[in-house]
Amino acid sequence: MAELKQVEIARLAGVSQATVSRVLKGNPQVNEAMRQRVLAVVQELGYVPDARAQSLRSQRTRLIGLVVHRAAEALAGDPFFSALIASIIEQAGRHDYHLCVDTARTARSQRAVYEELLRTRRVDGLILVESETRDKRIERLSSEGFPFVLIGRYDPADAVCSVDNDNIGAAFMVTDYLVRTGRRRIAYIGGPAGLTVTRDRLQGYRDALESHGIGYDPHLVAFAGFNERSAASAMTDLLSQTPQPDAVLGMDDLIALSAMREAKRHGVRVPDDIAFVGFNDSPLCRYVEPSLTSVAVEIPALARKATEMLIALIEGHEPNPRRQIVPARLVKRESA
Amino acid sequence: MAELKQVEIARLAGVSQATVSRVLKGNPQVNEAMRQRVLAVVQELGYVPDARAQSLRSQRTRLIGLVVHRAAEALAGDPFFSALIASIIEQAGRHDYHLCVDTARTARSQRAVYEELLRTRRVDGLILVESETRDKRIERLSSEGFPFVLIGRYDPADAVCSVDNDNIGAAFMVTDYLVRTGRRRIAYIGGPAGLTVTRDRLQGYRDALESHGIGYDPHLVAFAGFNERSAASAMTDLLSQTPQPDAVLGMDDLIALSAMREAKRHGVRVPDDIAFVGFNDSPLCRYVEPSLTSVAVEIPALARKATEMLIALIEGHEPNPRRQIVPARLVKRESA
DNA sequence: TTGTAAGCGTTATCAC
DNA sequence: GTGATAACGCTTACAA
Numbered sequence: 001m002a003e004l005k006q007v008e009i010a011r012l013a014g015v016s017q018a019t020v021s022r023v024l025k026g027n028p029q030v031n032e033a034m035r036q037r038v039l040a041v042v043q044e045l046g047y048v049p050d051a052r053a054q055s056l057r058s059q060r061t062r063l064i065g066l067v068v069h070r071a072a073e074a075l076a077g078d079p080f081f082s083a084l085i086a087s088i089i090e091q092a093g094r095h096d097y098h099l100c101v102d103t104a105r106t107a108r109s110q111r112a113v114y115e116e117l118l119r120t121r122r123v124d125g126l127i128l129v130e131s132e133t134r135d136k137r138i139e140r141l142s143s144e145g146f147p148f149v150l151i152g153r154y155d156p157a158d159a160v161c162s163v164d165n166d167n168i169g170a171a172f173m174v175t176d177y178l179v180r181t182g183r184r185r186i187a188y189i190g191g192p193a194g195l196t197v198t199r200d201r202l203q204g205y206r207d208a209l210e211s212h213g214i215g216y217d218p219h220l221v222a223f224a225g226f227n228e229r230s231a232a233s234a235m236t237d238l239l240s241q242t243p244q245p246d247a248v249l250g251m252d253d254l255i256a257l258s259a260m261r262e263a264k265r266h267g268v269r270v271p272d273d274i275a276f277v278g279f280n281d282s283p284l285c286r287y288v289e290p291s292l293t294s295v296a297v298e299i300p301a302l303a304r305k306a307t308e309m310l311i312a313l314i315e316g317h318e319p320n321p322r323r324q325i326v327p328a329r330l331v332k333r334e335s336a
Numbered sequence: 337m338a339e340l341k342q343v344e345i346a347r348l349a350g351v352s353q354a355t356v357s358r359v360l361k362g363n364p365q366v367n368e369a370m371r372q373r374v375l376a377v378v379q380e381l382g383y384v385p386d387a388r389a390q391s392l393r394s395q396r397t398r399l400i401g402l403v404v405h406r407a408a409e410a411l412a413g414d415p416f417f418s419a420l421i422a423s424i425i426e427q428a429g430r431h432d433y434h435l436c437v438d439t440a441r442t443a444r445s446q447r448a449v450y451e452e453l454l455r456t457r458r459v460d461g462l463i464l465v466e467s468e469t470r471d472k473r474i475e476r477l478s479s480e481g482f483p484f485v486l487i488g489r490y491d492p493a494d495a496v497c498s499v500d501n502d503n504i505g506a507a508f509m510v511t512d513y514l515v516r517t518g519r520r521r522i523a524y525i526g527g528p529a530g531l532t533v534t535r536d537r538l539q540g541y542r543d544a545l546e547s548h549g550i551g552y553d554p555h556l557v558a559f560a561g562f563n564e565r566s567a568a569s570a571m572t573d574l575l576s577q578t579p580q581p582d583a584v585l586g587m588d589d590l591i592a593l594s595a596m597r598e599a600k601r602h603g604v605r606v607p608d609d610i611a612f613v614g615f616n617d618s619p620l621c622r623y624v625e626p627s628l629t630s631v632a633v634e635i636p637a638l639a640r641k642a643t644e645m646l647i648a649l650i651e652g653h654e655p656n657p658r659r660q661i662v663p664a665r666l667v668k669r670e671s672a
Numbered sequence: 673t674t675g676t677a678a679g680c681g682t683t684a685t686c687a688c
Numbered sequence: 689g690t691g692a693t694a695a696c697g698c699t700t701a702c703a704a
Binding site for chain 3: 351352353354355358365366367370389391392393394395
């Protein structure tokens with residue numbers, strides 16, 4: 001099988017190798033009879049072009065990169081990434097692209113991964129997630145002119161191509177909902193403080209409180225890492241306050257669930273004493289008790305738009321608009 | 337940046353392009369002075385070799401493929417795959433390999449994906465999961481001589497390179513545990529009936545019952561698809577029997593959790609009336625109530641061994657042994 | 673030890 | 689329309 005290349009097909013079909021290439025590329029200016037002859041041989045031998053050679057020649061690998069800033073353990077439990085990865089794969093496949101996923105925990109290895117994937121031209125473009133307020137990667141990629149799409153937000157809004165949930169709006173909506181259902185001391189547990197998504201959801205939360213004339217209390221705001229313990233300990237701190245909060249908005253489902261579990265451990269009744277809401281509407285939400293009210297962020301739509309945009313960029317089309325927002329909706333369950 | 341190739345480095349360092357290549361490849365027979373000169377230029381310009389050209393020339397892409405037989409939705413909720421993917425990435429990275437993940441729902445698209453990835457030589461080798469009893473892919477890949485490693489079991493045992501959990505042993509162990517804790521009517525809810533893993537765990541379950549002189553009752557065995565509904569409806573059927581089962585062994589955590597939730601909905605007390613046990617020890621288990629007892633299958637070890645084996649195969653070393661078993665252990669929680 | 677040159681399998685630009 | 693032929697950027701005999 002190793003020796004199956006276009007010259008071989010050409011030899012058997014009695015044409016030149018260039019003609020084989022033309023036929024396979026669908027070049028219209030080839031004699032129909034020849035076309036058939038070539039295709040017959042291709043079919044019979046099951047010839048498939050070598051992607052490596054195509055990559056070199058065309059300067060395209062048809063590979064999209066996704067770098068996840070988590071250690072393996074953290075990735076394993078996070079439904080957001082599984083959903084994202086699966087949706088990107090699906091969408092990319094429609095355009096005959098494949099997905100190369102990498103993880104990078106430390107800042108150093110992040111740098112290495114980006115170098116490795118892009119500068120080596122192993123992938124044609126990158127989808128970035130979990131961007132930080134002042135993200136070196138983004139400046140770097142921008143200045144080097146690499147095709148990339150950000151899932152998240154960046155200032156100024158159209159400096160880069162990006163797709164985002166309406167994080168501010170969604171956090172506003174859910175906080176507003178909590179207030180309307182009688183909650184007054186609403187706490188927010190974010191993810192890492194530098195993450196744009198952490199800040200955006202905090203923003204929406206503050207805006208909503210303000211719109212109801214409820215003062216913003218910094219003691220009700222905490223930040224957690226992407227591990228269960230830190231969200232749980234943030235919850236413990238919140239419980240030590242008097243009066244205790246009567247609602248907790250977690251920046252994602254895992255944070256909300258960790259906090260809720262911790263609260264229950266302390267004898268808190270949910271949602272009677274404290275209501276809990278998460279983000280992502282992951283499958284998890286339906287398995288726990290009480291089931292978790294969560295903001296559904298339409299990950300497939302997010303992935304779809306990001307992938308479309310990236311492929312457009314790679315293929316030289318300037319996406320318009322350069323920023324797209326995917327709406328979110330509240331999925332009410334038992335916890336709030 | 338596009339014009340940064342070895343010739344350019346060579347020109348600036350005043351050597352031939354071949355020498356640049358030799359330096360970068362760590363070829364020992366190069367004059368130290370030249371080495372330094374070349375490396376200096378490489379450093380200064382930040383030159384990185386083009387992976388596409390390397391792939392063509394070396395006939396290696398340094399890319400490993402993983403094809404998951406699930407639709408995006410099913411993948412999203414499944415902690416097994418996130419853990420697997422993350423661990424493979426981590427291990428592959430140590431050997432300077434990257435991971436290309438694809439999904440394939442239908443049999444037709446599966447075929448297409450395998451063709452696409454392997455025959456086009458887009459990846460150097462494949463890791464297969466969720467194999468079926470009579471798996472066409474495996475016969476095909478074997479006969480074509482492609483490097484691949486199976487996560488799962490295949491007959492005869494050393495026909496292919498494989499890594500597996502001790503599924504029979506683990507199911508035996510957990511069933512034995514249930515019997516010893518007083519359970520007698522133990523049900524088993526498998527995944528799709530054709531899957532090897534479904535059958536292996538069923539086997540261990542049967543063996544354990546037999547070892548205790550408990551008759552095997554086919555009415556206590558059901559098969560579910562990879563969606564919540566089918567496991568739940570299997571549970572409903574089990575509950576309609578008299579006497580009801582007093583324990584349920586789910587083939588994975590999601591199946592066990594769906595069944596447990598359904599049982600609770602019917603007023604069943606867990607674990608008093610019915611005990612539940614799952615497989616995979618996913619993060620999920622700790623979030624639900626009661627927390628789910630589960631068999632931990634050491635996914636990182638599985639992924640690590642499979643990746644090591646595949647890379648060995650790719651690089652021409654014949655792995656020895658061709659089959660490796662990773663032990664499992666029971667993680668006891670509240671549900672059983 | 674270093675340089676020259678022949679590929680790796682395609683695609684695309686020429687002539688014919 | 690079709691067939692030589694020159695890249696694509698790199699690795700590696702082979703020559704010097």
